[in-house]
Amino acid sequence: MIEVIRPGMQSTVQDAGRRVRALGVPAGGAADGAARRLANALVGNAPESRAAGLEVTLAGPTLLFHAAALVSLCGAPFGGALVGADGAGRPFAPWRAVPVRAGDRLSIGGTPAGARAFLAVRGGLDVPEVFGSRGTDLRSAFGGMQGRALRAGDRLAWSSLPPVRPARAFVSPELRTPVGPDHTLRVQVTPDGTPDLLAALTGQTFTVSAQADRMGARLGGVVAAPHDPARASVPNVPGMVQVPPYGQPIVLLPDAGTHGGYPTPLVVISADLPRLGQLRPGDRVTLQPVTAAQARAALWAHERGLRQAEWALRHWYAGAGSAPLCCAHAD
């Protein structure tokens, strides 16, 4: 059992999200999907287990563990510390599997860059599935912990898996989702991308506004937007860049509504979607158009690294602890 002592700014149960947009239900899921995969792999949660963990935002929570657990924190460089039941402090290293003892308090602090990290627990957090996911939908208030962010006093259970020797490995820095303050997001152009609109969107650097959450990040800066009140509402897809009539672009994140009626001239490529979860108010964003072939090459490069790390860690937990760890480097 995990007892929430301090909830942090916005800590929510998340996983890989849902696929029921056809019912109007947003995808949800961890905003930095690469961090989610790596954190789960580090504690031996298989990808197909769809294990849920805790997504922390800007200021992390303090959690009291009532039982021993194996955890890992991946994502933005949050500070963290463990204090044992005897009051003795221990450092807490991100990007590693960290054994936690019964009675330990894990305090996750703030982060100097980026916005979110994913705390995985071996076995996965045990909350009911809604539409095939344990993730929290904050707007419609379902999933996760009663459809809301954590509060002090909440108790979270996890599913138990056989105990293991923690992987003696850390995730290679090149696999970590880049954090700000400067982001280049690679995008593909849609038929909404008129030459004028493209020139405006790709010719300037935008600043992430204070209106940045799990639904979307509004970019400061204005482009001359087309206005078509008769435009039909069509499905949104991950990473879409919407341009509403007032001209401030919005990059859509996992909790975005399923359909929208604004022009969407650009879509962030799949390889760069995890970066959206690290956009922080004040960060600078440039949008760089790439071809379909470039998007595909970038995705394969990204995926190859993630899969190698997942494979190496799976190998470790399968009992071959001395196997060479490829992209998850051994100590």
Add this chain to the structure above:
Amino acid sequence: MSGEMSGADFDSLVFTCLGDAALSVGTPRARALLADLRDTPLPGVLEVVPALAQLTVLFDPLQLDAAQLEAALRGRLAGLPERPAHEPAGAARTLVVPVVFGGAGGPDLEWCAAHAGLTVGAFVSALCAQTLEVAFLGFTPGFAFLTGLPPFLRMPRLDAPRAQVPAGSVALGGPWAGVYPSGTPGGWRIVGHTDLSLFDLSRPEPVPWRAGDRVQFRAVTAGGEG
């Protein structure tokens, strides 16, 4: 694979790439194609999301690319029967939505009636006389875009959306009618309120309607089903 589709259908077939993991297909056969894809999923397709005469197909770009998906979808379209087998006229369900028109729950009713050049009573009667149809779901969980409004009942959206529209608000916007399942911002004209719950996770089917269902508004008085 040949001869099943008319030339008109091919003419109006439009594929649009939306990034590297989604392909939109615009076709008058969208609903039949959706049923076909649900019956027999295509490998690598993660999700198919309907809109009006359009499907957006989300796929795993590690398994296939947009060109391969487009070819597969063209094949499926060519294989669909001439008459859409999945949308026979008599099979759709009809959902009656009891609505308290006007008052605090329908602040725009009088404006809408005036815009239509009708008395409030005639406006409500005209709206309730229409059989609407669920074109597709989206926006928020349980929200349905209802089509079938005659031109005189189509209302312009508000210039500035309301920050908060109460759950159960029955609203008109452009060609659409709709009911807000939960409190959200909204830019449509609110003509009434229903107590019907449109998103309830305690039910086996949390959402009461699906694309193709017929919908009829029925005027009731506050506090009862009239």
